Amino acid sequence: xxxxxxxxxxxxxxxxxxxxxxxxxxxxxxxxxxxxxxxxxxxxxxxxxxxxxxxxxxxxxxxxxxxxxxxxxxxxxxxxxxxxxxxxxxxxxxxxxxxxxxxxxxxxxxxxxxxxxxxxxxxxxxxxxxxxxxxxxxxxxxxxxxxxxxxxxxxxxxxxxxxxxxxxxxxxxxxxxxxxxxxxxxxxxxxxxxxxxxxxxxxxxxxxxxxxxxxxxxxxxxxxxxxxxxxxxxxxxxxxxxxxxxxxxxxxxxxxxxxxxxxxxxxxxxxxxxxxxxxxxxxxxxxxxxxxxxxxxxxxxxxxxxxxxxxxxxxxxxxxxxxxxxxxxxxxxxxxxxxxxx
Ligand code: SF4
Numbered sequence: 001x002x003x004x005x006x007x008x009x010x011x012x013x014x015x016x017x018x019x020x021x022x023x024x025x026x027x028x029x030x031x032x033x034x035x036x037x038x039x040x041x042x043x044x045x046x047x048x049x050x051x052x053x054x055x056x057x058x059x060x061x062x063x064x065x066x067x068x069x070x071x072x073x074x075x076x077x078x079x080x081x082x083x084x085x086x087x088x089x090x091x092x093x094x095x096x097x098x099x100x101x102x103x104x105x106x107x108x109x110x111x112x113x114x115x116x117x118x119x120x121x122x123x124x125x126x127x128x129x130x131x132x133x134x135x136x137x138x139x140x141x142x143x144x145x146x147x148x149x150x151x152x153x154x155x156x157x158x159x160x161x162x163x164x165x166x167x168x169x170x171x172x173x174x175x176x177x178x179x180x181x182x183x184x185x186x187x188x189x190x191x192x193x194x195x196x197x198x199x200x201x202x203x204x205x206x207x208x209x210x211x212x213x214x215x216x217x218x219x220x221x222x223x224x225x226x227x228x229x230x231x232x233x234x235x236x237x238x239x240x241x242x243x244x245x246x247x248x249x250x251x252x253x254x255x256x257x258x259x260x261x262x263x264x265x266x267x268x269x270x271x272x273x274x275x276x277x278x279x280x281x282x283x284x285x286x287x288x289x290x291x292x293x294x295x296x297x298x299x300x301x302x303x304x305x306x307x308x309x310x311x312x313x314x315x316x317x318x319x320x321x322x323x324x325x326x327x328x329x330x331x332x333x334x335x336x337x338x339x340x341x342x
Contacts, residue, residue: 001039001040001041001042002039002040002075002078003037003038003039003040003075004038004039004040004074004075004076004179004180004212005037005038005061005072005073005074005075005180005212006037006071006072006073006075006081007034007035007036007037007038007057007061007070007071007072007073008035008070008071008072008073009033009034009035009069009070009071010031010033010034010035010057010060010067010069010070010071010072011029011031011032011033011034011067011068011069011070012029012030012031012053012056012057012060012065012067012068013027013028013029013030013032013068013069014027014028014030015027016028016287026287026288027287028286028287029235029236029286029287029289030053030056030236030286031053031056031057031060031067031236032053032235032236032237032286033070033236033237034053034057034070034233034236034237034238035070035238035313036231036238036241038180038212038214039212040179040210040212041206041210041211041212042212042213042228042229043206043212043213043215043226043227043228043229044213044214044215044227044228044229044230044231045215045216045217045223045226045227045229045230045231045244046058046214046215046216046217046230046231046233047216047217047218047220047223047230047231047232047233047259048218048232048233048234048259049218049234049283050218051283051286052233052234052235052236052283053233053235053236053237053286054184054216054218054233055184055185055216057216057233058101058182058184058214058216060072061099061180061182061214062096062099062100062101062182063084063092063095063096063099064101067085071083071084071085072084072085074095074098074099076098076179082095093127096127097127097176097177097178098176098178098179098180099178099179099180099181099182100123100173100174100176100178100180100181100182101173101181101182101183101184102166102169102170102173102181102182102183102184102186103169103184103186104184104185104186104188104189105189106157106162106165106166106168106169106189106190107162107165107189109169110157110165110168110169111157112156112157112158113156114156114157115153115154115155115156116139116143116148116152116153116154116155116156116157116168116171117135117136117139117153117154119157119168119172120139120142120143120153120168120171120172120175121135121136121138121139121175122172123172123175123176124138124139124175124176127176129176136153138175139153139171139175140153142171142172142174142175143171145171145174145205145208146167146168146170146171146174146201146205147167147201148164148167148168148171161194162189162190162191162194163190163191163194163197163198166186166187166189166190166198167198167201169186170186170198170201170202170205174205174209177209178211179210179211179212180211180212180213180214181211181212181213181214182213182214182216183202183213183214183215183216184216185216185217185218186198186202186215186217187199187217187219187222188217188218188219195222199222199225199226202226203226213226213227215227220248220259220260220262220263221263221264223244224244224248224263227244228243228244229241229242229243229244229247230242230243230244230247232247232253232255232256232259234255234283234294234295235283235284235286235289235294235295236286237294237313237323238313238321238323239253239255239256239295239313239322239323239324240252240253240255240256240320240321240322240323240324241313241320241321241322242318242319242320242321242322243318243319243320246318246319246320247320247334248260248334248335249334249335250318250332250334251332251333251334252316252320252322252324252327252330252332253322253323253324253327253332254295254299254300254301254324254330254332255295255298255299256332257277257332257333257334258277258279260333260334260335261275261276261277261333262276262277263335275333277300279298280298281297281298284297290307291307291308292305292306292307292308292309292310293306293307293309293310293311293323293324293325294310301326301330303325303326305325306325309325311323311324311325314327316328
């Protein structure tokens, strides 16, 4: 698989302004030096607790936030890489068509005063792709693609269930025939019963349209079901990146181990022998992170060096990269194959 997107040392730091003069007194490091690549056709999961920088990363990639450092390189069909920082205004338009986002809450992300025709057709109009009857045909086709009837295009979002509204959000994201779709907690607001249907729809659409996904979620069961590889984030940084089966069977970072210990068992009638690791303390403050390894105040394996030296993300074999001083020495617990449930 060829690389579609290269993210190099990506940073998004927000200034903290205080006092009458709004002087900058510090920075929130929402994204703090992320490096990863996404290959054509893969689904990369981005996981971590809320506030760890997952959504900010997604927003930098779709360009609704301008990063404050690092680079995002985009290449399509083997063409030379384009550095997004070098593009401005209309030069970014082809990229904005190629990289689209699905939002978390289908209740608030659809304008209640717009019909489905306008909601799904708006990107087509804004990018000058279609208008009039051509636009209407395309909207009908998109509704069919996501399992809704074309006759629904004159209706408003309130007439639909949460799952149906998320189908509309997906149709809107697909309207410009994108290459990469950033799905930000796309099934988190849905009932468990419709979650699997939407995940299956995303898989079918991926196969049909050769899509690549960046799938942002705090739900490790869903990520295991859908993703080829997983990046685990903690306080703006990736602490572990591996293919899904390897990460779930053999985590190499203590934070990943703790997250996996909370994955629900598939059959509640069977006894779960896995011990739930309850992390002490809160997630570190991204405006004032701890010294050394950001995870050390909560890590049950921490040693003195962990408070002094920040571990760098490094290759430990099996296609896994991890940021822990003791990744080779620790024997951590994962979950057995298929142990999680959507
Ligand atoms: Fe824990 Fe130390 Fe590894 Fe950080 S570097 S995860 S504190 S063992």
